[in-house]
Structures are given as structure tokens and as C-alpha cells.
């Protein structure tokens with residue numbers, strides 16, 4: 001099997017009595033777009049700082065492909081990083097910053113870089129000090145997407161981008177995946193995660209609460225079903241996946257359904273169903289569910 005792009009084993013960070021990250025075991029397969037989600041203070045940035053060798057784990061280890069994350073020189077040969085809060089050199093123009101950042105990695109696709117400068121509507125002639133927050137972010141994103149490094153670590157990279165640029169970002173992520181690069185994306189933008197990620201990990205209170213494919217997350221979660229029937233109410237007691245059955249009208253039931261719908265459909269087929277409405281949870285509802293579960 002291919003070496004994972006990122007692997008952590010028991011990765012833990014304590015700040016005095018606070019456990020910011022508690023024994024994280026995570027595997028990010030190479031070539032995937034992997035979302036890293038969680039409410040404020042969940043431990044996402046702490047994890048990223050340890051992956052980048054910017055903070056030392058209290059215990060546990062992390063690897064970037066074959067390199068120990070603590071071996072910064074080796075690990076960074078495979079990583080391009082875009083922080084949430086991009087700082088640029090005030091006196092260098094955007095073009096000069098792109099050159100400098102390009103020299104850090106194993107090579108730059110210059111033609112693609114010029115294309116991205118256009119697509120992100122970036123004026124590369126301005127000095128760093130004159131860029132807005134969003135434009136600084138664009139410089140860092142263009143530099144990262146134009147490198148040929150196998151792993152892009154993006155920490156809330158689109159917080160300062162407008163919707164048009166957000167769309168360009170999503171296209172660039174898809175193109176990175178097509179080239180075989182791995183993208184590790186920490187984000188609060190759930191629509192973005194839904195649009196670009198193959199898999200997501202959800203962190204809460206320093207602990208990993210879920211790792212799943214986006215489609216799988218939907219399957220794991222409850223749908224609301226409303227059924228209207230002609231005369232006799234269907235008997236749903238003991239049907240696999242059916243819970244909280246309520247009578248919501250003289251000939252209408254509402255219930256929640258988890259997992260495969262076949263048993264519920266079989267039970268419903270015993271009566272004359274006149275209407276059936278299934279509401280699948282949106283990804284936003286699913287995430288809010290995870291985020292709002294009571295903490296440890």
C-alpha cells in the first residue's frame with residue numbers, strides 16, 4: 001500500500017493542565033483531499049503546527065510520508081503550507097514573493113503559476129505591504145498550488161476570499177488532486193468542504209470524533225421521514241433503523257431513519273402509502289450535530 005501522506009500516532013499536546021490534542025491517531029491517504037474540521041479551539045491548528053515541526057508534541061509522533069515530522073528539513077521537502085494568516089515580505093512585490101516561495105520546493109510549474117495569477121486576479125507587481133488580507137492569501141495559495149510538492153497543508157486558506165475566488169480555489173484543489181497531490185484542508189466553510197473533500201476528520205475538544213467519506217457521513221446520519229397512509233397506520237415497532245415515531249396528523253406519521261432504508265420500506269409496503277417525504281440532513285446539519293455534542 002502507498003505510504004500515507006500524513007500519519008500520526010498518539011499525537012498529544014498539553015499546555016499546562018489543558019490538553020489541546022489528546023492522542024490523535026490519524027491517517028491521510030496520499031492523493032486525497034482531506035478535510036480537517038472542528039469548532040473553535042478543537043485543536044486543528046495545534047495539530048498542523050506539530051505536523052509542520054513548529055510545535056513539539058508532548059507525546060506521540062507524526063510522519064509526513066516517510067519523514068518524521070520532527071525532522072523539519074526532511075519533512076518540508078514534501079510540504080507546501082498556507083497559513084490562515086499570511087504574512088508577506090513588505091518590500092517584495094507579489095512576483096518576487098512567488099519566486100522566493102517557489103525556490104523552497106522541488107520545482108514550480110511556471111506556466112500554471114502564471115495561469116493562477118490571472119485566475120485569482122492577482123496583481124503581482126504590488127509590494128507585499130500594499131496587499132489586503134485576501135490578496136496576501138492569494139499569493140500564498142498561488143505559490144502552493146504551483147509547486148510540485150506532494151502535500152499541500154492549507155489552514156483556513158479561504159477565510160479572506162470572496163465567492164468568485166472561492167470558486168477558483170475549489171477548481172485549483174481539484175486540479176491538485178488530478179496531478180496526484182494530497183491536500184490537507186482545515187476549514188470552517190462547510191460548503192467548501194462538501195465541494196472538494198473526499199474524506200473528513202472531525203476534531204472536538206482535542207479528540208478525533210469521526211473520520212469518514214462525505215457520502216458515508218450522510219449514510220451514518222438520521223433522515224426525517226414523513227409518511228401519509230390511506231387507512232391503517234403501518235406498524236413500525238421494532239423495525240431496524242426506525243426511531244421516534246410520532247403521529248403528526250390523523251393519517252400521517254413522522255419518524256427518523258438511520259442506516260439502510262429497506263426494512264422501513266418493507267414495513268411501509270404492508271399498508272397503502274399515499275405520500276412519502278424523506279429529508280436527508282445537509283452536511284451543515286451533520287457537522288452542527290457533531291460540534292454540539294456535549295464535550296468530554
Ligand SMILES: Nc1ncnc2c1ncn2[C@@H]1O[C@H](COP(=O)(O)OP(=O)(O)OP(=O)(O)O)[C@@H](O)[C@H]1O
Pocket residue numbers: 015018019020038039040041042043044045046047
Ligand atoms: N500556545 C498556547 N498556549 C496555551 N494554550 C494554547 C496555545 N495554543 C493553543 N492553545 C489552546 O489549545 C486549544 C486548541 O487550540 P487550536 O488553536 O489548536 O484550536 P483550533 O481548532 O485551531 O481552533 P480555531 O478554529 O479557533 O482556529 C485551545 O483551547 C487553545 O486555547
